[in-house]
Amino acid sequence: MMLHIPGLLTPEELAECRALLAAAQWEDGLTTAGGQAALVKRNRQLAENTPTIARLREIVTEALLRNPLFFSAALPKCILPPFFNRYEDGGHYGNHIDNAIRYAHGSRMPVRTDVSTTVLFSDPDEYEGGDLVIEDTYGTHEAKLPAGDAIVYASTSLHRVEPVTKGARLASFLWTQSMVRDDWKRHMLFELDMNIQKLRAQVGETAETVALVGHYHKLLQLWAET
Known part of the structure; x- marks a missing residue:
């Protein structure tokens, strides 16, 4: 299942996130890529030691937990702390499937990745390319959403981010272990x-x-x- 959640973030939350991300410290996105993903991943990611990452994670997680569409679709048991990435200058993420098990930063507790979520901070007119393309049993779907919106889909889906040829695409991505595995x-x-x-x-x-x-x-x- 793929679900578009419009207006996940309030205008105030979106503005705060954009301001924090504008002053953020970025590192190579390969730091969180698995072996297969590392071959096709070319982007930048918010560093774990960035002082503002805790506040950004709080905003995104609280927005998800209060959203009835997200709760109904994901039936969350555990939400991993969100990550934040930046695509520009041809940055892309080729076809891949998310790792089945992940660990929160500094934790040894395994979390099953049933549901993937992407939250956008850049509006479509701020960059060219950068479409999220998801392939599942229902076909191929392309998403390029307004800032503040989210897309939710099964983590077992093959998906990619097309190259960003102009501007910058800023987003958050995260995984949820659902109460319902299937x-x-x-x-x-x-x-x-x-x-x-x-x-x-x-x-x-x-x-x-x-x-x-x-x-x-x-x-x-x-x-x-x-």
Whole structure:
């Protein structure tokens, strides 16, 4: 499943992030690349010792946790601290699949990467190229989103960032371990949740909507790993 979340960040949060990133210290993005990814990754990344990275991570993580679309789609059990990257001067990230297991900086606790998320800080008219291209069982999808928006997709998807030929593309990327490991099951739960909300808006709280909510929670109870 691939999901576009518009307006994840408030205008105030976006402005603060952009200001912090403008004064940030960047390093070679290969510092977090696995063996296969290192062959196709050409970008810069916010250094872990940057004083402002904690505040940036706080803003992005809190925005995700309060967003009902993200929660419904990802059903988060654990969200790894976000990273931040910068593409310019032909920077790109070729076709790759994210590592199945990752560790937070300084931690030995393994986290399964079920769901990948990208949050944009640059508007599309600020750079050329830089499309996020995702290939999954539903086809090939291209995303070039407004600043403050997010895209959520299965970490098992083949994906890439096209070369940025002009300007700079700044973004955050992160991984979530879901309570529901299987992408198809998460997709079914998300669709059921969205349709329940639409029915409630149309007909209010009825015996049928209450029953559907019950079915949703029975499936979540059956599939969730807590």
